[in-house]
Amino acid sequence: MSTPQPPMPQAAPEWQAASGPSYAGPAYxxxxxxxxTHLGHAVASEWTKIRSVRSTMWTLGxxxxxxxxxxLLAGALVANDPGEGGIGDENPLSLGFFGLLLGSMCVITLGVLTTASEYGTGMIRTTMTACPTRGRVLAAKSLVFFAVAFVVTLLSTALVAxxxxxxLEGVREPTGEEWLKGTVGVSLYIALLGLLSLVIGSIVRHxxxxxxxxxxxxxxxxxxxxFMFSQSLEDLREALFEYSIPNQLSVFYSTSLTxxxxxxxxxxxIMLGVTAAAFAGAYALLEKRDV
Structure with a gap:
């Protein structure tokens, strides 16, 4: 009985054996x-985020x-009781200090949420996929937040002033420098404080x-x-008072606590230097750590 032979290989069809593309028309x-892409695209994306989340409206509101x-309440109280509650020769704009000190907590909260909330929800992975350049993402968040915080603070402080x-009647007119420090200067400080919070949120991720x-x-x-009653701690106590954030904030109204x-x-x-140092650390960690 003969052994069956394997089939002989056949030549490939001419259309399959031809080399190169089979389509000879114009390129697609x-x-x-x-x-x-550039920084402007990242800024537009972060602007869309910050204006579309409810936390922004709540905290800024x-x-x-x-x-x-x-x-306005402080101004009304002083106006109705100018005798004992008067401000004398002090800067009249200093009455806005109390509301701004409490309001700074809202700016701090919004600054942290701008970065840390994305790590909590996992949205940061989508953000980094859309924009792999991590430093650009951090810069875009910082620019958008700083602009929003500065504008809102400036409008609020100017309205109050x-x-x-x-x-107020019978008070002296603030000088040009006092107007500048009590509106633009303090708004820059609050915006930098919020920006520092944003950077801390990027570092801590919580x-x-x-x-x-x-x-x-x-x-x-x-x-x-x-609570530092010891005489040996007097220098440290003074330093803590002088460089505390409330005291630094009061300097813009010429009413330093010390x-x-x-x-x-x-x-x-001071706030600019601290924020810049924290930003450099956040950038280094962002490039080194996993998302």
Whole structure:
């Protein structure tokens, strides 16, 4: 019995054996334009995020309510009782300090949520996929938040200052520098404080933890200094008072809580240096750690 032979290989069809593309027409061009991405695209994306979430409206709404409401209330109280509650020769704009100090907590909260909330929800993975350049993402978040915080604070403080000057009678007119520091200067400081919170949120990656750290940074120095009764700790106690955030904030209204320490525009440069150092650390960690 003969053994069956395997089938002989056959030559491939001519259309399959031909080398190169079988389509000889013009090259295909996609109708979708290819655009080289840049920082502007990341800024537009972050602007869409910050204006579309409810936390922005709530925190900024409470901030305006505190700054304007407490500022007008303080002005009304002084106007109705000019004898004992008068401000004398002090800067009339200093009455806006109390509302701004409380309102700063809202800016701190919003700054932390701008970054840390994305880590909590996992949205940061989508953000980094859409924009793999991590430093660009952090820069875009910082620019958008700083602009929003500065504009809202400037409008609120300017409104309070104008309203208080209209309510108070017999007080001296603030100088040009006092107007500048009490509106633009203090708004820059609050915006930088919020930006520092944003950076801390990027470092910690936990909303509650970052907010706790920032509130402690605002309140802890004053609280700790109040319980330093030892004479050997007098220098440390004075330093905590002088460089605490509430005291630095009061310098913009020429009502420093201490006789020495920062003056003029010093608090703004201090906050700028601290924020820049924290930003550099956050950038280094963002490039090194996993999302």
């Amino acid at each position: 061009t996609s109708p979708i334009p290819v655009v080289r 409470v901030f305006v309510l505190l700054v304007v409401g407490i500022g 104008l309203a208080q000057m209209g309510m 909303s509650a933890g970052a907010i706790t750290i920032m509130i402690a940074a605002v309140l802890a120095p004053l609280v700790i200094a109040m 006789e020495s320490g920062p003056s003029g525009w010093d608090p703004l440069w």
